[in-house]
Amino acid sequence: MTLSLSHITRRFGKTEVLRGIDLEIDKGELIALLGPSGSGKTSLLRIIAGLDWPDAGTLAFDGQDWLSRSAAERKIGLVFQHYALFPHMKVRDNIAFGLNVLPRAERPGKGAVAETVDRLLSFLQIAPLGDRYPAELSGGQRQRVALGRAMAIQPRVLLLDEPFGALDAQVRRDLRRWLRGVHDSAGITTIFVTHDQEEAFELADRVVVMNEGRIEQTGRPDQIYDHPATPFVARFLGLNVELPVTLNAGRIEAHGLDLSALPRRAMPDGPATLFLRPADILPLPDPNAPFRLTEIASTGALLRIVAEDGTGCRIEAEVPRRAGTRLETGMNVLLRAEAGQVFPGSAQGRATAPAAASDITHALKENRP
Numbered sequence: 493m494t495l496s497l498s499h500i501t502r503r504f505g506k507t508e509v510l511r512g513i514d515l516e517i518d519k520g521e522l523i524a525l526l527g528p529s530g531s532g533k534t535s536l537l538r539i540i541a542g543l544d545w546p547d548a549g550t551l552a553f554d555g556q557d558w559l560s561r562s563a564a565e566r567k568i569g570l571v572f573q574h575y576a577l578f579p580h581m582k583v584r585d586n587i588a589f590g591l592n593v594l595p596r597a598e599r600p601g602k603g604a605v606a607e608t609v610d611r612l613l614s615f616l617q618i619a620p621l622g623d624r625y626p627a628e629l630s631g632g633q634r635q636r637v638a639l640g641r642a643m644a645i646q647p648r649v650l651l652l653d654e655p656f657g658a659l660d661a662q663v664r665r666d667l668r669r670w671l672r673g674v675h676d677s678a679g680i681t682t683i684f685v686t687h688d689q690e691e692a693f694e695l696a697d698r699v700v701v702m703n704e705g706r707i708e709q710t711g712r713p714d715q716i717y718d719h720p721a722t723p724f725v726a727r728f729l730g731l732n733v734e735l736p737v738t739l740n741a742g743r744i745e746a747h748g749l750d751l752s753a754l755p756r757r758a759m760p761d762g763p764a765t766l767f768l769r770p771a772d773i774l775p776l777p778d779p780n781a782p783f784r785l786t787e788i789a790s791t792g793a794l795l796r797i798v799a800e801d802g803t804g805c806r807i808e809a810e811v812p813r814r815a816g817t818r819l820e821t822g823m824n825v826l827l828r829a830e831a832g833q834v835f836p837g838s839a840q841g842r843a844t845a846p847a848a849a850s851d852i853t854h855a856l857k858e859n860r861p
């Protein structure tokens with residue numbers, strides 16, 4: 493079984509909010525749709541749910557066209573950020589709701605419904621809450637109930653739109669682990685929308701990174717974290733130090749930087765941009781190195797440092813505080829990059845077209861790293 497999306501596009505007026513989405517999802521996968529606000533995550537989820545239709549493209553489940561089927565026919569379980577539990581119904585009646593409104597021919601008997609609800613209450617670790625009303629629950633408990641209600645109909649696919657978005661950080665973390673456990677036991681194909689990287693990376697089998705209505709990259713969390721495929725994904729995942737470098741026979745070179753730890757790239761010679769996480773830059777005291785430490789600030793566990801080379805190049809890095817005890821402002825340092833991603837083109841350009849060397853000199857002079 494696969495959920496198969498092909499060339500899905502959606503326009504609202506002149507705005508194209510989905511621009512040709514292609515995606516295959518296997519049975520039992522837990523997929524995170526990750527992207528900034530407005531990237532089209534919810535619009536895509538609504539189309540899969542049958543709450544909206546694309547202007548072009550196809551959506552198929554197990555080879556069957558889903559665009560000609562209603563939301564109810566698709567048998568989708570939905571959970572939204574703002575728990576839409578019925579306030580006048582007890583938890584067990586909320587969970588039973590989807591079963592009780594099935595057409596008579598498909599509706600299970602009262603006993604079978606009660607059995608399903610009891611099984612779900614215990615499976616979701618909310619057995620003591622069955623006779624409470626939603627107002628008597630915490631936000632996290634309500635979202636567990638909302639998932640129970642979505643699961644009661646034995647959905648083919650579960651769609652969750654920022655389900656933990658309104659909860660505080662610790663509850664979110666607990667629910668994340670709980671959801672991963674629930675998913676591993678129940679095995680329901682699940683698509684989860686979030687703009688929180690940590691959530692996506694901890695939860696998902698595969699992460700789909702979206703930007704401006706397109707998929708920028710799809711892959712396992714580690715793959716995406718270690719090998720962002722585009723400048724957008726690199727920036728979005730915190731590789732926010734952007735440096736002009738030169739590619740020379742696959743080696744990455746830049747004055748004053750030790751880039752020997754970075755593997756060679758099969759890319760043409762010429763100017764390129766190196767993207768680094770501040771925590772992947774190691775300052776090594778070296779009286780002959782061109783960079784000088786101009787700022788050191790402690791954030792508790794980390795030291796935030798700024799190094800400048802006197803020609804306008806300014807680099808910020810993060811060092812574990814204990815590892816940075818030898819560092820002092822005014823000291824010359826060699827900056828060693830432990831990991832990073834390189835793309836052809838100039839530091840400011842999102843395009844991957846190679847930039848002229850003068851662009852890079854200009855970027856340096858303008859104090860843009």
Ligand SMILES: Nc1ncnc2c1ncn2[C@@H]1O[C@H](COP(=O)(O)OP(=O)(O)OP(=O)(O)O)[C@@H](O)[C@H]1O
Pocket residue numbers: 504507509527528529530531532533534535536687
């Ligand atoms: N019914 C609509 N009419 C007009 N524009 C819409 C409509 N629904 C969504 N949009 C626009 O489509 C774009 C994508 O919105 P969408 O909600 O899918 O993004 P998102 O990635 O889910 O964002 P968020 O994380 O903020 O929910 C936005 O620019 C939004 O304003």
